[in-house]
Amino acid sequence: MSHPPLPPAPPQAPPRPPSWFPDPLDDSLLRYWDGYRWTFHTAARPVPAPSAPPPQQQAVQPSPVPAMRRDIVVALQNVRGVLVGSMKEVNLLPGYLRPEEQVLALTAAQGEGQGVLACTNRRLLFLFVGVVRRQFLEVDWNQTKHIFYSQATKTFSVYTTKFTKRAIPAFTVRVNNLNDANTIAHAAQSAAAAPRLDVV
Incomplete structure (x- = not known):
């Protein structure tokens, strides 16, 4: 008696290569993934450089207060x-x-x-x-x-x-x-x- 064929296994996600990734628990850190699991090695996450400031607007001068009589x-x-x-x-x-x-x-x-x-x-x-x-x-x-x-x-x-x-x-x-x-x-x-x- 033959058994019915097993359903095909769901496709597995390709393994994540070892690298530094954003820490899943702390956005300010990077945590090292060794290809299988998160390690205890962390590093500060680099802050992106601020975008160029908008062009400076000319300061608005307050209107002069009239002198008292x-x-x-x-x-x-x-x-x-x-x-x-x-x-x-x-x-x-x-x-x-x-x-x-x-x-x-x-x-x-x-x-x-x-x-x-x-x-x-x-x-x-x-x-x-x-x-x-x-x-x-x-x-x-x-x-x-x-x-x-x-x-x-x-x-x-x-x-x-x-x-x-x-x-x-x-x-x-x-x-x-x-x-x-x-x-x-x-x-x-x-x-x-x-x-x-x-x-x-």
């Missing part, structure tokens, strides 16, 4: 309080000024947010620019009748009507530093037809 610099030098949180508004202030308007004094003030209160030769104005909100208040000197500063509440109020207990201010902001409130008031007195500051 001289009148604003002088006003800043006279500030006694802290302007933390108000410098953004100080830097934006020139964009809100009229032609030939000069800043005489300024200080940090609180309205709907921390901003700047500025006295100019034309008016008194408050500027706050927040992420969501902004506030711009102004009263020209020819409309201003009275300025009032309360030491108890640290509020600086500007009236366009005769001051009485029932009068409603054109605007009120908080100025924490009495010296800065006085500086604003003295600057206001030097402006044409500016009223005096009452401090209580």
Whole structure:
């Protein structure tokens, strides 16, 4: 009785010749294959040379920061309080000024947010620019009748009507530093037809 023929054996992969190959467990190494098995001999895998760097692009020069106006610099030098949180508004202030308007004094003030209160030769104005909100208040000197500063509440109020207990201010902001409130008031007195500051 004859046996059926055995199926042909699957073709075997040709044996790998002995050589250095990437280590199957560590990409940073080469491991020596002796033709039958991996050996314990390893070597650092050479790092390919970096490709040529892209052509250098010309460095982009930052646009020059405009110099601060001289009148604003002088006003800043006279500030006694802290302007933390108000410098953004100080830097934006020139964009809100009229032609030939000069800043005489300024200080940090609180309205709907921390901003700047500025006295100019034309008016008194408050500027706050927040992420969501902004506030711009102004009263020209020819409309201003009275300025009032309360030491108890640290509020600086500007009236366009005769001051009485029932009068409603054109605007009120908080100025924490009495010296800065006085500086604003003295600057206001030097402006044409500016009223005096009452401090209580």
